[in-house]
Amino acid sequence: MPISILPHLADIDAATWDALVPDAQPFLRHAFLRSLEDSASVTPRTGWAPAHQVLTDTQGQVRAAMPAYVKTHSFGEYVFDHGWADACDRAGIDYYPKLLCAVPFSPVSGARLLGDAQAAGELIDGVSDALLEQGLSGLHVNFTDPASDEVLRGRAGWMERLGCQFHWRNQGYRDFQDFLDSLSSRKRKQMRKEREQVAGQGIEFQWYHGHELSEAQWDFVYACYANTYAVRRRAPYLTRAFFSLLAERMPASIRVVMAHQGGRAVAMAFSLVGGDSLYGRYWGCLAEFDRLHFETCFYQGMDVAIAEGLQRFDAGAQGEHKLIRGFEPVITRSWHYLLHPGLKAAVQDFLAQERVGVLGYAEEARTALPFRQV
Structure with a gap:
C-alpha cells in the first residue's frame, strides 16, 4: 500500500x-x-x-x-x-x-x-x-x-x-485533605505549610476553561509562558498565535489556573484534559513569590483533578521534587x-x-x- x-x-x-x-x-x-x-x-x-x-x-x-x-x-x-x-x-x-x-x-x-x-x-x-x-x-x-x-x-x-517521569494518581480522594491524610505526618505538615505560605501572601486562584478567557488574558498567559524561557536566555517554542488557535479549536480541553494578588494576575499554569487525565504543560510568573510554583503547578492541579474525577495528573517531564508531593515514578x-x-x-x-x-x-x-x- x-x-x-x-x-x-x-x-x-x-x-x-x-x-x-x-x-x-x-x-x-x-x-x-x-x-x-x-x-x-x-x-x-x-x-x-x-x-x-x-x-x-x-x-x-x-x-x-x-x-x-x-x-x-x-x-x-x-x-x-x-x-x-x-x-x-x-x-x-x-x-x-x-x-x-x-x-x-x-x-x-x-x-x-x-x-x-x-x-x-x-x-x-x-x-x-x-x-x-x-x-x-x-x-x-x-x-x-x-x-x-x-x-x-x-x-x-x-x-x-x-x-x-512522575505522575500523580487520584486514589478516589474526596478532596485535598483526604489526599493529605494518606501521607506520613511529616510530609503532610510540609505540604500544608507550603499552601499556607502561599495563601499568607494574599494569593488567590481561579480556574478557567478555554472559552472563558479573553484575548487580554491569553496575552498574560503567553507573557508568563515566554518568561520561563527569557530567564534562561532562550526563545520560546510556541508563538502567541498558538494559544488563540487552540482556544478556538479545542476550548473544552483547556484548563488554565491564574494566581492573583490584590486583584492583579501574577502567575498561571496551562493544562489540557483528555480522557481520565490532566496534563500540566506550561507555567510562568511575572514576579517571585515563595512556594508559588509548587502551589500553581502541583497542588492546584491535584485540586482540579479531584474535583473533576480525573484519575491521573501528568505534570510534565523530570522533576524529582514531585516525589515528595506524591507523584510516582x-x-x-x-x-x-x-x-x-x-x-x-x-x-x-x-x-x-x-x-x-x-x-x-x-x-x-x-x-x-x-x-x-x-
Whole structure:
C-alpha cells in the first residue's frame, strides 16, 4: 500500500485523522497538531519540517498514519540524543536531518503509530525502508503507548530506550485533605505549610476553561509562558498565535489556573484534559513569590483533578521534587532506528547500560514517596 508524506496536516481531513487516534489524549488530535503548524510554532524555519506519514489502501482509504517531522536539531523533544549527535559530529557522520515521530514540545506518552497493528507495522516498515533514499540518518519514535510498543518491539533494527517521569494518581480522594491524610505526618505538615505560605501572601486562584478567557488574558498567559524561557536566555517554542488557535479549536480541553494578588494576575499554569487525565504543560510568573510554583503547578492541579474525577495528573517531564508531593515514578519508552551500523552498535551498547540505570533509579525513587506505610 502506498505511503504519502504530508508537508501540512491540513492536507488530510480532520475527521479522517482523528478516527485513527485510539484514545482521548488531546495531543494527537488534528486540531492540536495543526494549530502548531498554523501558528508557525512548527515550521522548517524552526527546525521542525512536517512530514506526516500516511498509509492508504488501493481504494484510497487511510489505514495508518504517524505525526512526523524532519529535524535539523534535537531541541523540544525531551528524549535527549544530543550526545549521539555530538559523537557523530566528531566522527564525521551526518546525524541530521533525522525523522522524528512525536508530538512537538510535549513529553507525553500516547499513540504514535495510528491505525490497526498490521497497518501500523506496514507503515513503519515502509518509512524505515525509505530513510536512506530521503537522506535521513534514522527514525525516532518518542513517548509511545503500549500499542505502539507492541508494533515496534522485536522489529528488526529497532532499539528501545527507557525514561522516567512522575505522575500523580487520584486514589478516589474526596478532596485535598483526604489526599493529605494518606501521607506520613511529616510530609503532610510540609505540604500544608507550603499552601499556607502561599495563601499568607494574599494569593488567590481561579480556574478557567478555554472559552472563558479573553484575548487580554491569553496575552498574560503567553507573557508568563515566554518568561520561563527569557530567564534562561532562550526563545520560546510556541508563538502567541498558538494559544488563540487552540482556544478556538479545542476550548473544552483547556484548563488554565491564574494566581492573583490584590486583584492583579501574577502567575498561571496551562493544562489540557483528555480522557481520565490532566496534563500540566506550561507555567510562568511575572514576579517571585515563595512556594508559588509548587502551589500553581502541583497542588492546584491535584485540586482540579479531584474535583473533576480525573484519575491521573501528568505534570510534565523530570522533576524529582514531585516525589515528595506524591507523584510516582512511571517508565516511558521511545524507539530508535539508525542507519549507520557503527552508530547503531554504539547506541545499542549505551541503551543497555542506561536501561539498568533507569530501572534502578525508578525503583529507588519509590522509597522517597510520602505515603504512610500500611
